[in-house]
Amino acid sequence: MGASSRSLTPSSSRSAGSRWRWWARAAISICSTRCTSYRSAAWRDQTDLRGARRGGKWELRAAGLLLCGLTVLAQAKETVGSIDFGRLVGLQIQCGAARDASAKPELRLTGADAREQLLVNGQFSGGRVRDFTRDVRYQVVPGGVVQVDPTGWVVPLANGKATITARCKEGLSAALPVVVERLQAVVPVNFANQIVPIFTKLGCNGGGCHGKASGQNGFRLSLLGFEPAEDYEHLVKEARGRRLFPAAPEHSLILLKATATLPHGGGRRLDTNSMDYRLLVRWIAQGMPYGNATDPTVDRIEVSPEERTMPLNGGQQLAVIAHYTDGSVEDVTRGALFEANDKNLATVDGNGWVKVFAQPGDVAVMVRYQAKVAVFRATLPLGAPVEHLPTPRNFIDELVFKKLKAVGMPPSDSCDDATFVRRVGLDITGRLPTPAETKAFLADRDAAKRDRWIDRLLGRPDYADYFADDWSALLRNKRSRATQARGTYAFHDWIRDSLLVNKPYDRFVREILTASGSVEQDPPVAWYHQVRDPNAELEDAAQLFLGTRLKCAECHHHPFEKWSQRDYYRFAAFFSQIGRKPGPQPDEEVIYHRRGNPTALNKKTQQPEKPAGLGDAPLDLSPDDDARQALADWMTSKRNPFFARALVNRYWKHFFGRGLVEPDDDLRETNPATDPELLDALAKYFIDRGYDLEDLVRTICQSRTYQLSSLPNVYNVVDKQYFSRYYPKRLTAEVLYDAVNQVTRSDSAFEGLPRGTRAVQLPDDSYNASSYFLAVFGRPDDSSACDCERSQDASLAQSLHLLNAKEIEDKLTSDQGRPHLLANDQTRGDDAKLRELYLWAYSREPNASELAAARRYLDKESAAKPAVGRRLAYEDICWALINTKEFLFNH
Template sequence: MRIGFYYIIVSFFAATNLIAAELNIYAVSKPNEEAKLIGPDAYLQLVVTGGNVSDMTRSVSYEADPSSIVNVSETGHVTPLADGSVKVIAKTAEGLSATIELTVEQFGTPQPINFPNEIVPLFTKHGCNGGGCHGKSEGQNGFKLSLLGFEPTEDFEYLVKEGRGRRLFPAAPQHSLLLRKGSGDLPHGGGARFEHDSWDYKAIVRWMEQGMPYGSPDDPKLESISVYPSSRIVEPGAEQQLAVSAFYTDGSVRDVTGIVSYESNQKEMGEVDQSGLVTMLRDQTGDMAVMIRYQEHVSVFQATIPLGVPTENFPVAKNFIDEKVFTKLKTLGLPSSEICDDTTFLRRTAIDIAGRLPSLQEVEDFSSNDHPEKRSQWIDSLLSTTDYAEYFSNKWAAILRNKRKGATYTRGTQAFHEWLMGSLHANKPYNQLITELVTARGEIGHNPASAWFRNVTDQKERLQDTAQVLLGVRLQCAECHHHPYEKWSQQDYYGFSAFFSRVGKKKTDVPGEEAVFHNVGLATAKNPKSGEDVKPKPLGGEELNIKPEDDPRLDLAAWMTSESNPFFAKMLVNRYWKHFFNRAIVEPEDDMRVTNPPTNPDLLDSLAGHFVKSGYDLKDLIRTICNSTTYQLSAIPNDHNAGDRQNYSRYFPKRLTAEVLLDSIDGITGSSTAFSGQLPGTRAVSLPDDSYNSSSYFLTVFGRPEMDSACECERAQGASLAQTLHLLNSKNIQDKLAGAGGSADKLSSQGERTNEEKVVELYKRAFSRGPKDDEMKTAIDYINKKTQQAKEAEGKINEANKMAYEDLVWALLNTKEFLFNH
């Protein structure tokens, strides 16, 4: 095995007399060992950092002393020329310098190549084994590779033992089909993937010249990888060279910077090339990450790109949320917006907490209230209402898939929804609520939580939904192969699946309903790849020995809800943060993997810690978020934060959900929507399941989820032409506007009130504020115009007045201010 192909990383700081105080060189090594290049094909990538923590790898000049031992390129790439020791000096134009000592050994002895460690990663690096190429299940043009190289033994079979003469030609490697197509010498659907003089091309040639070995059973196996630097503040337009270390079972540390795969998760903010050079794009600020993949392991480099604007005048911080957010904004040099006014706050919180607009009385009471804590008091009052419980049970019913699949499901979906609503209204601790859910037994009539096991029908769906909804882990990929962006293997997948392997269901006396019970027996799940029966295994933990008479779901619930669980609390606070800010700290909110890092790790950790310390108190979490200055910032951008979506420097407007919008339209028009099987006056946010979508075109066109998925992304929040047309001229909306007893009908018949008073009322109902002067003038002028036209035509003045108010209400409900929470 070739053991010289690696970087040695050693830090050289001011304590080392070889390095200037403002300059240091970083390379890869075992601790306290000198950097070595072993064999003629080894190389080393230097990373040079300036005193202001900026990358200078490509801005310094290099000198080797003596010059006969190594060659150093302008990019800091070191290759051996002969055995011996050498000093490499990096110099700036200003005269600063730093030195690192290297040793070259066995220059005359080519090192053995290991197929999984050194050849398979090249296929991943160049995209050959991706899902759109030879890595897809059926392969491509007769040539198949395992997806992302997760099955190297299969790749060896595909490459070496199938059609050997066609793909590989050991006697003359350069004439092999593999290299001729890969280099572009022959037509190739994927185009040229590497140059003839590249290290990658030459490595495949050397491997064939060595007889195409797979490697020895004694060769060390990969344990982990890491990247240097792991994070850094990088100016817009600047560069950062990365160095990646691989740690093996024999204790060796090797450079894999040149053969790993890199992928930017924010390509609009930063790019990365195959050498590990990250380039920040100009005019962008915030965080971007680069995922590094080597074999089945991943690591992440995270860059913070500052704006650099002075940030002396932040609003007063009210709690730890503000401290964490404002600290990040100061690091970025990104000023926040001002605090929103009372009317904006009132409407925002009513929608976000209770799923409704404030009533006219609430608007007037809040406006006249001069108590210094009136905002906190208002938040508390919303949390005490059934409106809050109805709204959030609507949210949970969707992601827990409370779907009515037929008439026999009606009782169950209603009972499950009521269980959710009662739990939230009573502020049942979240850990208790989830324990009741995943361990539910019995009939729906006695234990409504058991309906989840009917809605989520099989073992596969239960494990995947549990992981995604409750832990923020998307395990679906690991069912068939190692997760491409995570550490989870098929063994992890089936170990987690085993927790649900003893769930039994039996029919009850109620048609269409089943009782959930623990089917006594040994809990295991079969890994179809290995044929092994896998015991229950928490994610990231060890297999559990659970007695056949014990329900493994109890162990699962205990592990999930333990204070030390790394996923449970973070997932919940991340989900709730997105609810209020329209962007999660980890986005998407249920994809919390190491390769998708949080934009503000300290904030996420603090929120999760606070949530656990509170006893998993959901109302306290909402109260803490909504009382923060961060939540109460204005949606109006300043000169610098209009494009900020990551750092919460302002409130980001979001369209009202389908249910809230329908209820709000009913409110301003003075109408109500009838739902089959529900009591008159039932709000849309109170509907228990998906079945009402089919009878309400409004709910469908505005994106109410069908509850087929555990992902909140099933709810469509975008705008469409169909939505616009429906609001503008649908019969549904016109009937609400013109209905007897509706707002327009009542206002037009109230002769004792002035038109100005009526306009104020409409504005307060719609926007929680009175009209501005120009808005009042426009409204009054229009009403007077319609009345005057009726007089001149000797028409019905009352009818004209009513139509004027219909038009006014129609105009208000079609404004962005009404349709969005801001």
């Protein structure tokens, strides 16, 4: 139920039979839920339907609604389909370079350190492939050449040739020749290639251990091993070399600590029987060589398989191959790190074994070895029959329905007109449709009426007001002091005006990045008042406009991305010529181009870096060139792989409640989209249409995907990624505040602004301090470029505020409020007035049972308190409606 601070006990100013009786309110509240309790698990979790009128009638009805939701979930589990693999027709063993079907199917292990992770694939008559690596028995003939454990891990035992045979319980088998050579060859250990990955795998150089800036107990390593030369210095030469003992390697302090032979704060990290332990002993015995400058380094890594369709509750073994600069390859599976991006869908252990659960979806596993990353993607289809799909209206539907068919996820039906008119009104303008608008829309029989309604909404100033509120927060339009009001007002007005005239998005961003002068001359310079140095400017610009988080790369190679410190400082160089001087008013600045070579000092190399776009070559710019113009050219180029994708993903999340990539500003190789084809298509469409924001909104809202019902069927109740239904989302703080005002017919009063100003029209964050409602419901304070600053989490404080706050009480009891006006309206009957109230709150009329319950409550209260009972009853009914999930959520 909703939240507020309205007293749950009779007011001292009213009789014991006053309208503050909780049970009556709960009954009306239950009445208005209309089965919304089972629209999603989140709704059930946040709705308490047990409050009931004496006699248990409403309690029984509420229990029925809740049971209905649980039944849907149970049916989904019982009727979930499964992937039809067909008949198993063959097995195949893959390894090393032979993972390419065209390569020679032979495993060659050279040297004592050689290891190999086998992959065994089962091939089915339906064309699908499933992992059998741990479902077969391995046999080596002749024995003694190699050992293969049940996970498919191959260890050489002696020089020679043999054949590995994998046999499954169905009787099929596959064979792989293996050659072991130079097993006794003494090969110098390379510190960077072989020793540092051990520390990374064991977690020794993580941020919570020796990898933090200050180290741990006097011993420091570079974070995740990104600086092996520094690690060598700390390990071998620091503290007079006391950590290593070449004369008796097993007694080296680092091994005694890691094996917990001596007390170690990190506990036991290494087994004396492990390959890693033996390699460390050998390295120490060899005199701790660092390696030669000519030794090959890792150029890239690949994971096999790269993607796979997996059955629910299935498993998949991964294998990781490192490609070196000299063309050689090495299996590094047991030295790599693995991490799943959604722990609700899958887990992965240290050996690369991926275990997926019974939740359909797409999951990615990031694989990292040294500074290189790769990604394995798994699709976990539901496998239900998809017999009938709606006719697509545009490319969005074509791609979404294609995905739904592929994963066996039947979509919900289309939402009804009443749901649509409210949903799209809230999503485009942030406000509820009026009863007159709703009734006209419902009465319209034109098949194109939804498209016309979308166009009407986009043509209203409310659209610009609403989206300007979001953009203002992301662009840090923050007022720290009263003297900054002129700047925040000007910037907000500029954002709103840009949206009002549908300024192309590439131009919108260019004008922000290249802004110069005072806020009076060029309002976007206000952005530079909040991001005040090149590092903050590059980080905000990259996160907001490119969907790329670069903060980590300031100090070290990005742990989840390909970006290095060099990439970071090259990007920072674009902002190196920004000059600042006092403006015409207190606390204002003038931003200007400061003549000079645009460079940024690389903290690692202590060398200047020229400006360069991410992944691009450095630019040669003259001192008179404003590097920000070059940045805008690169960023808004149609060839830029980040710019359009970041925006369409952000807008997709606005309308659907979750992005194709989550978080919506973290687009990276290791965090792929749930539907990459759709994300690319949206970005291409946005570019081809001239970066037209209104057109993008229109296209999304016109799609059948957006217009699907939020009510799940027996299959897609488990869907969290595929948009087979509309995901209900709680109204944001500003929209909810305005909606309460609309229903109760109240005006907002914000200091310094005209009475009636909507919460979505507030220019900056300063009003949060004066509005407890906005603060408690999570309005952001405009301190970062991340949308995560806006909190959509439910809390007890929110519930108490909607239920019991004096602010809500004042809106309900106002002489100019809707409850008072309805109670005193003698021209209409109660049924008509109740229908109006429901239309305001839900954009629908009450059903027969809801209408009858409300009417009985009105009659009862009127009879009990003839003078004031009807007015109090209308206040109660209005209060009950704004505390339901049907009101608090956009569905």
